Amino acid sequence: MQLKREGEGQGSIRQALALAACSLLGGGASAQAADTPWEIDSAVLLYSEADGRVSAIEPVATARKEIREDEFVQLKVVVDALTGASPNGATPSDEVQTFTRPSGTGVYTADPGETPLDDTFRDTRGAVSLSWDRPLGRLQRRTLGVGISREFDYTSLSANGQLSRDINHRNTTLSAGASLAADFIHPVGDIPTPYAVMVPPDQPQPRDTDIDDKLTLDLLFGVTQVLGHDTIGQLNYSFSLASGYLNDPFKILSVVDGVSGKTRDYLYEKRPDSRQKHSLYGELKHFLGGDVVTAAYRFYSDDWGVISHTVDLRYRWNLNRENYLQPRLRWYSQTAADFYHHSLIAGEPLPEYASADPRLAEYDATTIGLKYGHRIDAGSEWSLRVELYRQDGVDHPDDAVGLQRNLDLFPETKAIIIQAGYRFRW
Amino acid sequence: MRRWTALGLMLIVVSGCSSLGVKPWQRGVLARPDMALAAESLDAAYDDHIYFSKEASSGGRGFAGGGCGCN
Numbered sequence: 001m002q003l004k005r006e007g008e009g010q011g012s013i014r015q016a017l018a019l020a021a022c023s024l025l026g027g028g029a030s031a032q033a034a035d036t037p038w039e040i041d042s043a044v045l046l047y048s049e050a051d052g053r054v055s056a057i058e059p060v061a062t063a064r065k066e067i068r069e070d071e072f073v074q075l076k077v078v079v080d081a082l083t084g085a086s087p088n089g090a091t092p093s094d095e096v097q098t099f100t101r102p103s104g105t106g107v108y109t110a111d112p113g114e115t116p117l118d119d120t121f122r123d124t125r126g127a128v129s130l131s132w133d134r135p136l137g138r139l140q141r142r143t144l145g146v147g148i149s150r151e152f153d154y155t156s157l158s159a160n161g162q163l164s165r166d167i168n169h170r171n172t173t174l175s176a177g178a179s180l181a182a183d184f185i186h187p188v189g190d191i192p193t194p195y196a197v198m199v200p201p202d203q204p205q206p207r208d209t210d211i212d213d214k215l216t217l218d219l220l221f222g223v224t225q226v227l228g229h230d231t232i233g234q235l236n237y238s239f240s241l242a243s244g245y246l247n248d249p250f251k252i253l254s255v256v257d258g259v260s261g262k263t264r265d266y267l268y269e270k271r272p273d274s275r276q277k278h279s280l281y282g283e284l285k286h287f288l289g290g291d292v293v294t295a296a297y298r299f300y301s302d303d304w305g306v307i308s309h310t311v312d313l314r315y316r317w318n319l320n321r322e323n324y325l326q327p328r329l330r331w332y333s334q335t336a337a338d339f340y341h342h343s344l345i346a347g348e349p350l351p352e353y354a355s356a357d358p359r360l361a362e363y364d365a366t367t368i369g370l371k372y373g374h375r376i377d378a379g380s381e382w383s384l385r386v387e388l389y390r391q392d393g394v395d396h397p398d399d400a401v402g403l404q405r406n407l408d409l410f411p412e413t414k415a416i417i418i419q420a421g422y423r424f425r426w
Numbered sequence: 427m428r429r430w431t432a433l434g435l436m437l438i439v440v441s442g443c444s445s446l447g448v449k450p451w452q453r454g455v456l457a458r459p460d461m462a463l464a465a466e467s468l469d470a471a472y473d474d475h476i477y478f479s480k481e482a483s484s485g486g487r488g489f490a491g492g493g494c495g496c497n
Contacts (some may be wrong), residue, residue, distance in 0.1 A: 147493065167448060238488075240489070242486055324460075334483060419472060
């Protein structure tokens, strides 16, 4: 594709970037590579939870370019800035609760009846990934990618590859991919000893080590199928195996009196050191009188005992050639992990593993949203998406004891998601 | 056992697919950008990141991933 010549300065930056991309991939940059435009897709996401909990702002940009015929490179840059408070796993109580900060210096508190929130949640993440997608003959493609993500207390390195092949007169595409990630966690105040009792600040803290790691292997097998002149479908099976440090170093459990429900102690959580996940994902896209209907379903199961169902429906209402509105409804339901406990009972033997992380509890979640998009020309569009997300769990579980029966034991999450996007050619 | 069931299911789908499809000249609608399965890839990436941080499940559409300390 030819692009009309633009300003000399901008053109030379583009050419330099194209040359750099080609040199990186070990090939010579052709005149064509320098002339094809970069496709830039950018957006900013604002995520904000109610009641002063987590807020995030996340700008993202991807730059994609055809460097040879039907061969593409893509660079993606993400910045993620988080602030706010997050449930620490302890249950509410009828008195003020005081917790030692993860750093081991200072405390934070929760008022009577209030879900305990760790307000030291503050982080900035930067991530860069690069992928290279090229044809292998007429019917096959290969994609290779690498990525790095860095936070103040967390580093992740990953590499992935995917092969796909068209069959059945290009009506069916089979794909298989693998990804390997190595993550390193080095929290402020080091890594707490599982099941150790939280001690007051400025005393020797129960810590194992300053850094730990986990390895994650993902496999993905997929089929994409043209089902008719106006319908296309996709079915994926994915498998993930993570091993290593899978605890959340900031999560604790309350140990409560078996009769009164009053809190006696706080223990650092303990999860298994491996996790196997299986997912089956299906998606259908259908063109309906000028509009596009998308329906997706995922079945998920893992060896921690979590089973979930996700349904995601979108209707892209093309108002005219330039404008569309897209309502969306997502429904999610999960069972609790086998070792999820909202709290532990004092005097009873400790289970092999235990976590009170509300994300491992049983709950349902819904997202409703609306997106508006405006097409400027063939290569550019801006859009705005607004969504509301809400989790509903079991506030009064059957095994609540004493004062717990009068308190909400599931910290409901309500959030608003706003995303502004702009896509253009450069 | 579960993974063999999934594999078997995929084989059935693939073999069933051989009788499905359209001719190249019937692909006008399928070639529309809004009919691409990856039409909203940034939205999908944001969603994967949000729900990975807030829910116990991940993966399916793409790699289950991670790459952040958010879960």
